[in-house]
Amino acid sequence: MAVNHPIGVFDSGYGGLTVLKEFLALMPEYDFVYLGDNARTPYGTRSFDVVYEYTLEAVKRLFDEGCNLVILACNTASAKALRTIQQRDLPRIAPHKRVLGVIRPAVEEVAEITKNGHVGVVATSGTVASESYPIELEKWSGGRVRQTTQQACPMWVPIVENNVMGTAGAEFFIQSNLQSLFQKDPLIDSLILGCTHYPLLMDSIRKYVPHERVQLIDQGKIVARKLQDYLARHPEMDAVCTKKSGRTFLTTEDARFFESRAEQFLGQAIQADKIEL
Structure with a gap:
């Protein structure tokens, strides 16, 4: 069975879909998996420790989905968790994987x-x-x-x-x-x-x-251009991102409810699966 290594896109809810929309427009050949922690949104009012804990759980889940590269398409997660994950967790749990922010x-x-x-x-x-x-x-x-x-x-x-x-x-x-x-x-x-x-x-x-x-x-448009540039400058990472135009959507909320709201942000209908973190 062929192994997929999509680019992971994480957000606390729906907003990251506006970033994913720009990724799909600029890089349609890449596989992507989106994870929205809708059951625990919003992150904006939570403490640094809680946002870090939730974000790390999501990053680990995306690693389990085969992602070698994860984009935190969430300003709160980027602000409160990214640096700790990059500096403390990745060297220990996944030294060859990368997590980037917005x-x-x-x-x-x-x-x-x-x-x-x-x-x-x-x-x-x-x-x-x-x-x-x-x-x-x-x-x-x-x-x-x-x-x-x-x-x-x-x-x-x-x-x-x-x-x-x-x-x-x-x-x-x-x-x-x-x-x-x-x-x-x-x-x-x-x-x-x-x-x-x-x-x-x-x-x-x-x-x-x-x-x-x-x-x-x-x-959204800026991060998409920067991601494309990052992959051009890091061919070793680009080589481990599969390119079959695959799209997977995961949510910690009810999947049907997530689907009904996601189209507003992404501009297209989707099918999602509910997961637990």
Whole structure:
């Protein structure tokens, strides 16, 4: 029997499907397996220790599915668990496998495009509290980013998950959060959408960004390009990723419920299997 080695994509819920959507558009020949820990979402309000524990469980499960490469398509997991998994766990449990996140690709992109060094970040409360974006921007921007201003947007994920985009209530929260952000720093010229749910709010976000010159950083497309580049630069990893256009979807929630919601994020109908972590 042929062995499959898909690329694993993990998220605490549905948002990572917006990243997977870009992977499938750019790299359709690769096999992918998506795991959503929907039964334990959201991660954004959980402690570092709990997010790390849950994320490591998911990574181990994706390794069991044959993945040699796993993408944490979740800002909270990338912020609270990625570094520990990379530095402490992989050398012990899977030294030849790799786990990558979504924060550094966005950071590298914004460092290239900002004109004045003033960067804004909208994200979940957990990602904002982690200070991951300011830390990574200081580390990787080569001094091009001079000020990073963050805004927690705790209602944005529920707006998407409950499919109430465009309602008066949704618009109120999006407008008020963006007003708060730009009041803190009116000079922001690049805005990182630091949650994989937020591309579904793009039309509303654009309405309340005060200047057309502000560039919106959509992680999905950036992470897809960076993944393609990573595989080109690491042919040894590319060689162990199978390319049969296989698609597998796993969820810790009821599979039928997951399927009914996933199409909103992925843009296509899917079939999923329920698992336990």
